[in-house]
Amino acid sequence: MDLREELKSEIDGKTISYCFSCGMCTGGCPSARLNEKYNPRRILHRAVIEGKIENDIWLCTNCYTCQERCPTKTKVADIISFMRRIYVKEKGIPEFIKPLVTNLQNCGFTAPIGELENKRRERMGLPPMKTNDEIRKIIEKTGGGVK
Amino acid sequence: MKNRYAYFIGCTIPFRASNYDQATKKVAEKLGIELTDLPDAGCCGLYFELINEMTYLSMAARVLSMAEEKKLDLMVLCNGCNGSLYRANKKLKENPELKDKVNEVLAEVGREYKGTIEVKHLIRVLYEDVGIERIREKITNPLTNVKAAAHYGCHLLKPSEEIMFDDPHNPVSLDRLIEVTGAKSVDYYDKQQCCGGYVLAADAKTAYRMTGEKLAHVKAAGADMLITGCPFCNVMYDANQKAAETETGQQYKIPVLHYPQLLALAMGIDAKELGFEQNRVRPDMKLFLKE
Numbered sequence: 206m207d208l209r210e211e212l213k214s215e216i217d218g219k220t221i222s223y224c225f226s227c228g229m230c231t232g233g234c235p236s237a238r239l240n241e242k243y244n245p246r247r248i249l250h251r252a253v254i255e256g257k258i259e260n261d262i263w264l265c266t267n268c269y270t271c272q273e274r275c276p277t278k279t280k281v282a283d284i285i286s287f288m289r290r291i292y293v294k295e296k297g298i299p300e301f302i303k304p305l306v307t308n309l310q311n312c313g314f315t316a317p318i319g320e321l322e323n324k325r326r327e328r329m330g331l332p333p334m335k336t337n338d339e340i341r342k343i344i345e346k347t348g349g350g351v352k
Numbered sequence: 353m354k355n356r357y358a359y360f361i362g363c364t365i366p367f368r369a370s371n372y373d374q375a376t377k378k379v380a381e382k383l384g385i386e387l388t389d390l391p392d393a394g395c396c397g398l399y400f401e402l403i404n405e406m407t408y409l410s411m412a413a414r415v416l417s418m419a420e421e422k423k424l425d426l427m428v429l430c431n432g433c434n435g436s437l438y439r440a441n442k443k444l445k446e447n448p449e450l451k452d453k454v455n456e457v458l459a460e461v462g463r464e465y466k467g468t469i470e471v472k473h474l475i476r477v478l479y480e481d482v483g484i485e486r487i488r489e490k491i492t493n494p495l496t497n498v499k500a501a502a503h504y505g506c507h508l509l510k511p512s513e514e515i516m517f518d519d520p521h522n523p524v525s526l527d528r529l530i531e532v533t534g535a536k537s538v539d540y541y542d543k544q545q546c547c548g549g550y551v552l553a554a555d556a557k558t559a560y561r562m563t564g565e566k567l568a569h570v571k572a573a574g575a576d577m578l579i580t581g582c583p584f585c586n587v588m589y590d591a592n593q594k595a596a597e598t599e600t601g602q603q604y605k606i607p608v609l610h611y612p613q614l615l616a617l618a619m620g621i622d623a624k625e626l627g628f629e630q631n632r633v634r635p636d637m638k639l640f641l642k643e
Contacts, residue, residue: 273512
């Protein structure tokens with residue numbers, strides 16, 4: 206599906222039509238300030254004009270400063286999250302996220318909670334954490350995992 | 353007053369910040385808050401918000417259903433979990449069709465999401481449900497020597513249109529919670545800046561530079577320490593402070609405390625019971641002694 210059509214199919218995605226490219230999102234963006242490769246105004250503009258998504262969407266910190274400051278109430282951060290899901294559907298899960306997803310499939314946590322962590326918890330008077338396979342089943346059922 | 357909650361700690365806390373859990377439990381006990389552990393709850397589903405929405409909503413609904421089973425509202429300690437669970441709960445309550453789809457997935461693991469409870473972050477519970485005045489009654493060791501900088505983080509407050517807590521541009525809750533301990537809450541430049549944790553995996557250089565910027569601003573304001581209400585922000589500023597120093601070529605030496613660690617000290621709870629061995633940059637404990 207064309208990206209523009211896909212964005213329009215979702216409630217937050219629709220708000221991209223409010224954007225008039227004023228750049229308030231980028232002026233307040235901590236990632237844009239530190240990394241010239243990242244520019245949310247450009248990401249939205251490119252989506253509307255060219256119907257394209259590029260790798261720079263992964264540099265969003267999801268801090269929502271852009272969305273809070275947007276004078277037209279475009280859901281900038283939610284649109285970028287939505288673009289990430291579209292990216293994954295087309296190109297698969299990026300390498301740098303795969304370890305987290307693999308951990309979730311294996312133990313239900315983003316990082317393995319093992320004997321070392323639970324011994325520390327015991328010393329602190331805290332209950333041990335239990336791994337579970339329910340999360341693996343949910344990931345399999347919804348097709349969200351690393352194939 | 354509401355004083356019972358199901359208690360969700362997510363992934364980062366058991367993996368790297370059990371001191372946050374320990375201090376929260378000590379504080380809750382003093383305040384008469386009863387917490388019910390969910391040791392097999394696992395992850396809130398946050399990362400799947402970027403991968404697959406149905407996986408995300410189903411994982412979040414699974415955790416919510418555990419609190420529903422206990423007929424308790426869910427208290428969370430992590431900003432990431434707060435954003436993920438609060439928003440999933442809202443979305444599913446407002447979309448019966450989506451809720452049905454999620455319940456088809458949950459049937460696979462013998463669970464059902466009903467939409468009967470609320471999600472509240474610890475900072476929100478302390479500020480709204482307990483209240484500053486009731487906390488003040490429990491302060492026996494006012495920390496009058498301490499100058500602390502508040503770090504709110506992002507998903508405690510934003511997106512504000514949904515989360516509806518405090519003011520996303522000029523928040524006051526954590527500052528008030530710091531001041532009730534007797535400490536001074538120090539203002540500093542760019543207070544609402546993000547810790548950078550969310551881009552750590554994609555671009556560590558940008559993440560550490562972001563972490564370093566805030567630590568520099570906190571240091572310039574003359575604060576003795578930074579106070580967090582999110583375990584991942586805490587990891588970025590404390591455990592990763594060395595990495596941020598390497599990236600920026602500066603030295604910060606800013607201790608970073610989980611908010612309940614500070615509150616517990618002001619309640620006279622022994623520092624030995626607050627997991628300070630897990631804080632990488634050690635605070636000067638003399639600051640917390642009575643004059």
